[in-house]
Amino acid sequence: MKNLALFASGSGSNVERFVEYFRDSDFINIKLILCNNPQAGVIERAKRLNVPLVLFDRAQFKSDAIVEILQDNQIDWVILAGFLWLIPQNLVAAYPNRIVNIHPALLPKFGGKGMYGHFVHEAVVANQETESGITIHYVNEHYDEGTVIFQASYPVLPSDSPEDVAKKGQVLEHKHFPEVVEQLVKSEQ
Ligand code: GAR
Numbered sequence: 001m002k003n004l005a006l007f008a009s010g011s012g013s014n015v016e017r018f019v020e021y022f023r024d025s026d027f028i029n030i031k032l033i034l035c036n037n038p039q040a041g042v043i044e045r046a047k048r049l050n051v052p053l054v055l056f057d058r059a060q061f062k063s064d065a066i067v068e069i070l071q072d073n074q075i076d077w078v079i080l081a082g083f084l085w086l087i088p089q090n091l092v093a094a095y096p097n098r099i100v101n102i103h104p105a106l107l108p109k110f111g112g113k114g115m116y117g118h119f120v121h122e123a124v125v126a127n128q129e130t131e132s133g134i135t136i137h138y139v140n141e142h143y144d145e146g147t148v149i150f151q152a153s154y155p156v157l158p159s160d161s162p163e164d165v166a167k168k169g170q171v172l173e174h175k176h177f178p179e180v181v182e183q184l185v186k187s188e189q
Contacts, residue, residue, distance in 0.1 A: 002185050003031040005075040007083035010117065012042025013170065014081035014102065014177055019049045021178035028185060032073050036061065036085055061085060067094045077185055080139060081177070084116055092141050099139035099146075100184065102177050104169045106151055107135040111144030121162035121169070129156050132165060134172045136180050150180045 004022075006015050015033060022028045033046045033053040046053035054069060067090055070078065078091075080101040087099060103111060105120045110132075115123070124132045133153030138146035154168040 001029050002027065002076045003029050003074050004077045004079055004181075004185075005032045005034055005070055005073065006030060006079045006081050007034045007036075008040065008042040008081050009035065009037045009084040010040055010042065010082045012040065012045045012082065014173055015042050016045050016049065017174045018079065018081065018178050018181075019051055022182075025182075028182060031075060032069075034066070034069070036083070042082075058085075062088055064090060067091055070094070077181070078139075079181060082117070086113075086143055087139050087141065089141050092139065097138055100149065100181060101137055101139045101144070101146070102173055103135045103137065103144055104132075104166070104173070105135065106131070106133040106153060107137065107144050107148060111135075113143050115144070118162060118166065121165040124156060124165050125160065125162050128158075132156050132169065134169055134176065136177060149184065150176065152176055 006018055008015050019030050022030050030051055033051050035042055035053060035055050038055060043053060056066060060066060078095050078099040110120045110123050131153045133151055135148055136150040137148045140146045152172045154172060156165055
């Protein structure tokens with residue numbers, strides 16, 4: 001069994017998809033959810049889904065505390081599902097090529113510090129893009145720069161609002177993110 005830890009800062013709809021998708025898996029176990037935001041919707045979801053959640057602050061994140069929690073829980077892979085802080089070097093080093101992020105755009109477009117969530121969708125509309133998409137990639141110590149694993153795209157219509165774009169992206173995220181991670185974990189055996 002491979003143990004996954006999911007990091008989230010917000011609503012946690014992708015976290016919920018992961019928990020549902022792997023609920024009956026005999027290969028992947030969603031062991032732990034980690035959250036940096038005491039107001040995040042993912043906290044209620046974790047309770048409802050009955051998955052342990054660890055809330056942490058910036059000082060803990062910058063210390064060795066998080067790596068120790070991951071190791072104590074025998075975590076094999078770290079999945080960033082809407083997590084907004086830059087991953088520190090000690091965590092990258094503890095999980096080389098075992099940290100995966102999802103980004104709501106076609107990287108390298110609309111990535112980098114401050115480009116997350118609705119800011120991305122607003123920029124896509126303001127830039128009159130005709131398509132956008134999602135990117136699943138390995139995580140290194142720079143925002144949104146790790147090797148791309150998977151991308152999927154959707155058309156952006158002139159009439160689309162940032163909310164419309166966000167919805168199209170979320171459909172693709174929920175469809176592909178757990179499947180891509182499943183394939184990745186299986187292929188790295
Ligand atoms: C997702 O759309 C994800 O791609 C994005 O945050 C959202 C979280 O939604 N991540 C980033 O912007 C990272 N730079 P969720 O909390 O409903 O899963």
